[in-house]
Amino acid sequence: MKPNRIRMTRQRKAILKALKETDSHPTADQVYLMVRHQIPNVSLGTVYRNLEILCEEGAIQKLEMGRTQMRFDGRMDLHHHIRCVKCGCIGDIIIEPINLNDTMLASRTNFEITGYQLDFSGICPECKKKSPGMVN
Amino acid sequence: MKPNRIRMTRQRKAILKALKETDSHPTADQVYLMVRHQIPNVSLGTVYRNLEILCEEGAIQKLEMGRTQMRFDGRMDLHHHIRCVKCGCIGDIIIEPINLNDTMLASRTNFEITGYQLDFSGICPECKKKSPGMVN
DNA sequence: ATTGTTGCAAAGGGTTTGCACGTAA
DNA sequence: TTACGTGCAAACCCTTTGCAACAAT
DSSP states (O other), X not given: OOOOOOXXXXXXXXXXXXXXXXXXXXXXXXXXXXXXXTSTTOOHHHHHHHHHHHHHXXXXXXXXXXXXXXXXXXXXXXXXXXXXXXXXXXXXXXXXXXXXXXXXXXXXXXXXXXXXXXXXXXXXXXXXXXXXXXXX | OOOOOOOOOHHHHHHHHHHHTOOSOOBHHHHHHHHHTTSTTOXXXXXXXXXXXXXXXXXXXXXXXXXXXXXXXOOOSSOEEEEETTXXXXXXXXXXXXXXXXXXXXXXXXXXXXXXXEEEEEEOHHHXXXXXXXXX
């Protein structure tokens, strides 16, 4: 057990606040822009470092969907995400967790299963409005 | 409909062959090393270009798990993947597809759901052997 | 002969890191 | 006072791309 040495600096506080106040799952540079309203000379490096630290502390979570830019989420309850294939925005979905001890599932691999990541893709309401009926 | 203009060059043939002959889900540079045995002066750029083209042709598939390096798979039947959290190797799992028209699922988001990605994580047989009983 | 493909090397883009200074506790 | 955190800028790493030469059809 290491002592909790993390300091609540202005920057860290502002980054955490920004994430708790939005449901837009922003990228690091979007967080950077938000925080700059309050702390104009904050650096992008500081934003990245703090997002990482806040993740480790369990205060926020990092979304790594495919190989796109990371996104960050201030919501910590169990939920999944859906990405709009047109605009890239991200929404939330709550579904029942998969039972990792399911013998049917376990029998299908010689790995010991410890976790999973389930992300959906689709079309967000805004993009649906813009091109109704269009598949692409 | 564009005519099928893709040429079967030595390089392309070798890359495809390498992927069809392994079940190791190699990264681009691993494919590069494999192909170099046959074509010593092949370039990494060519490997990347051909992996991309072979994906578009539906001959292979690209695995984008988290923000790690891309991996490539010569197997085209429907299956999922599990990544070893210790060594990073990848195995296969076959499970039933999720029904995207499930009203329960659809009611949980205002997106129109079109697809999903489900990847597992766990510990591979080799790593389990090396550190039996250890969680980390 | 045509034009898709290659090797090379440079560029790209998001993220990470080294350093000296600043600041929370 | 101590050592964690910051701003800056350079480094990183994988992947993509421009270009002139090459080769499949």
